[in-house]
Amino acid sequence: MTSPISILLYHRFGRSQDPLSTPPADFERELCWLADRGYRSLTLDEFEHGIDHAGSADGSKRVLITFDDGYAELASVAAPALRRYGLNGVAFLITGECPTGRDRGDSANPNLNHISWDDARKLASEGIIEFQSHTHSHARWDPDSDGTRKLERDLATSLDVLSDELRLPRRTFRHLAWPWGLCNERWERLGRSLGFTYQHIVQRGAVTRPGQTIRLPRFCFDGASTRAFRTWMTLLGLPAGAAVCNRIFGTIRTYRQGAGYV
Ligand SMILES: [Zn+2]
Numbered sequence: 001m002t003s004p005i006s007i008l009l010y011h012r013f014g015r016s017q018d019p020l021s022t023p024p025a026d027f028e029r030e031l032c033w034l035a036d037r038g039y040r041s042l043t044l045d046e047f048e049h050g051i052d053h054a055g056s057a058d059g060s061k062r063v064l065i066t067f068d069d070g071y072a073e074l075a076s077v078a079a080p081a082l083r084r085y086g087l088n089g090v091a092f093l094i095t096g097e098c099p100t101g102r103d104r105g106d107s108a109n110p111n112l113n114h115i116s117w118d119d120a121r122k123l124a125s126e127g128i129i130e131f132q133s134h135t136h137s138h139a140r141w142d143p144d145s146d147g148t149r150k151l152e153r154d155l156a157t158s159l160d161v162l163s164d165e166l167r168l169p170r171r172t173f174r175h176l177a178w179p180w181g182l183c184n185e186r187w188e189r190l191g192r193s194l195g196f197t198y199q200h201i202v203q204r205g206a207v208t209r210p211g212q213t214i215r216l217p218r219f220c221f222d223g224a225s226t227r228a229f230r231t232w233m234t235l236l237g238l239p240a241g242a243a244v245c246n247r248i249f250g251t252i253r254t255y256r257q258g259a260g261y262v
Contacts, residue, residue, distance in 0.1 A: 004206035004242035005047070005054050006233065007064045009218040013077040020069075020222050024077045029226045031085045033233070034063060041065050041087040044130050044175060048198065054207045061237065065089035066200070066218055068134055068177055070098055072112060075119040079128045088127060092134035092177035092200070093120070095161040117165040124166055131166060132175040133158040133196065143184040151187060155194050174198055177218070181253075188214050203253050205246035206236045217246060 011020035013027055034041075039061040042050060047064050065082070067074055070093035082089055097114040123129040136158040141151055155176070163170045174197045178187075181202035191199050198213050205217035219236070221229055235241035 003054070003060055003062070004208045004236060004239060005042070005050060005062050005064065006206040006236045006242075007066060007200065007216060007218040009066050009068060009202060009220040009222075010078070011068050011220075011222050012071050013073040022221065022223055024073075024081070026224075026226055026229075027077070028081050028084075030221070030229045031081055031087055033226070033230055035085040035087065037061065039063050041082075041089065043088060043127075044090060044132070048174075051198075051207060051213070052211055054210050054212065066177070067091040067129075069094055069138070070115050070120075070131075070134070072115050072119075074115045074129060075123065079123050082128055088129065090130045090132060090175070091115075091120075092132050092175070093158075093162070094134050094136070094138040095158040095165075096136045097138070098165070100165075121166055124168075131162065132173055132177070133162060134177045135179055136161065138179045140179065141182070141187075143182055143187065148186060148190050152190055152194070155191065155196070159194065171195060175200065177201075181218075183215075201253075203246075204232075204249040206242035208239065208242050208246060217249075 010022055010027065012018060012022070013024050014021045015023055040063070042062050042064050050062060065087060067078060067089060070091055074091055078089065094114070098120065099112065099114060099116050120131055124131055133155065136154045139154065159170050159173055162168070162173050166172075174195060176191050176196035176198070177200040183199065183201065188199055198216060200216045200218050202220050203217040204219050206219070207216060219232065224232075236245060
């Protein structure tokens with residue numbers, strides 16, 4: 001028996017038709033299902049330790065609950081729901097999008113779609129949500145043609161902003177979620193050189209390989225029905241199920257992105 005680690009991914013919460021959006025009641029039901037079945041949400045420290053033992057035989061039920069883009073519902077929907085079930089999560093922020101206090105008070109076009117740094121600091125200090133990088137600009141770089149200079153500047157800026165705004169040392173930020181899950185080996189090396197030891201993509205599957213730190217598969221459950229969520233999570237909880245998912249969806253991802261990179 002082996003014990004995969006599932007990484008869940010959400011973006012927005014609301015009732016809109018936005019495909020990135022999950023109704024809050026569905027999210028609540030999914031957290032309830034996890035809690036009822038004895039799943040434990042990992043902190044990043046636990047994940048980094050546990051990842052060395054992914055595929056080990058302890059049989060524990062572990063998930064990493066992640067959120068991309070840093071929408072304001074992190075504070076209004078996600079955090080209160082996590083609190084109710086004794087769970088915690090990780091948010092990957094587009095650091096150029098989060099409003100400061102001045103943006104909210106004075107700007108003619110305040111960005112209220114994204115979580116403020118004040119709220120992020122509060123959630124981080126409570127230990128409900130940890131914050132990591134989803135780049136500074138969320139630009140859609142082309143892995144085939146874009147060089148590394150502008151990417152390096154963008155990633156370094158995201159580190160600076162996270163460190164400044166959350167008042168934590170840069171070494172706190174070791175996890176990077178690639179926008180759209182797009183990356184290649186060159187970019188992965190660059191990310192590692194800046195301190196992003198752990199790099200996440202978007203792919204149906206779970207972490208089964210001990211010591212895996214890059215191309216960590218995150219299963220996007222945006223707008224999934226509760227029934228689909230339960231079915232997938234049950235499948236991913238089975239070592240053979242996770243391995244089959246990784247193989248099938250890893251192949252599809254490689255095919256979609258082209259033969260030149262994955
Ligand atoms: Zn994104």
